[in-house]
Amino acid sequence: MSQASDEKDNIIIDGQEFLTFILGDEHYALDIMTVKEIRGYEAVTKIANAPPFIKGVLNLRGDIVPIIDLRIKFEVGEVTYDDFTIVIMLNIANRVVGIVVDGVSDVINLSMNDIKPAPEFGVAFDSEYLHGLARLEDQMVILVNIEALISSDELGLYESNRDQDVRENTNELA
Numbered sequence: 001m002s003q004a005s006d007e008k009d010n011i012i013i014d015g016q017e018f019l020t021f022i023l024g025d026e027h028y029a030l031d032i033m034t035v036k037e038i039r040g041y042e043a044v045t046k047i048a049n050a051p052p053f054i055k056g057v058l059n060l061r062g063d064i065v066p067i068i069d070l071r072i073k074f075e076v077g078e079v080t081y082d083d084f085t086i087v088i089m090l091n092i093a094n095r096v097v098g099i100v101v102d103g104v105s106d107v108i109n110l111s112m113n114d115i116k117p118a119p120e121f122g123v124a125f126d127s128e129y130l131h132g133l134a135r136l137e138d139q140m141v142i143l144v145n146i147e148a149l150i151s152s153d154e155l156g157l158y159e160s161n162r163d164q165d166v167r168e169n170t171n172e173l174a
Helices: 003-009 146-150 162-172
Strands: 017-023 026-031 037-038 054-060 063-069 086-092 094-103 103-110 129-135 139-144
Touching: 017 037, 017 086, 017 094, 017 139, 026 146, 054 094, 086 103, 086 146
Parallel strands: 026 139, 063 094
Antiparallel strands: 017 026, 017 103, 037 086, 054 063, 086 094, 129 139
């Protein structure tokens, strides 16, 4: 993928809608267009040697869905699973992935003027996974670039476009 298309993927459209959710004491938001459904947490099948934030997989109407606990990934405090734990099912790169959060808040509509650039220091995760910050009433909302986070090499859930291109080119040569 070219740098131009990478930049295009990270652009926020004026008036874009975001689903807000809570992790610990912080409010986060992600592009509403990536959300497939919101459901309660259920038992997952553990995967050997997976990082602690990858809780396992579950069968969602025939799709095997990896479940990532963002509370563990972002190190936001004590993690408990109860009747109030939420899983947001997302469509990322033509696949489904679930993220565990403390709660879902609201759907918000943001203009470009509402969004401030992401800081380049001391946040819970690399700022390349942030679209920016927005102020809503008396709180800051962290806008997560969920596509970049889920597709990152660190999570290893989806191969990068470069890896896919290499595999396709190798298959063509064979």
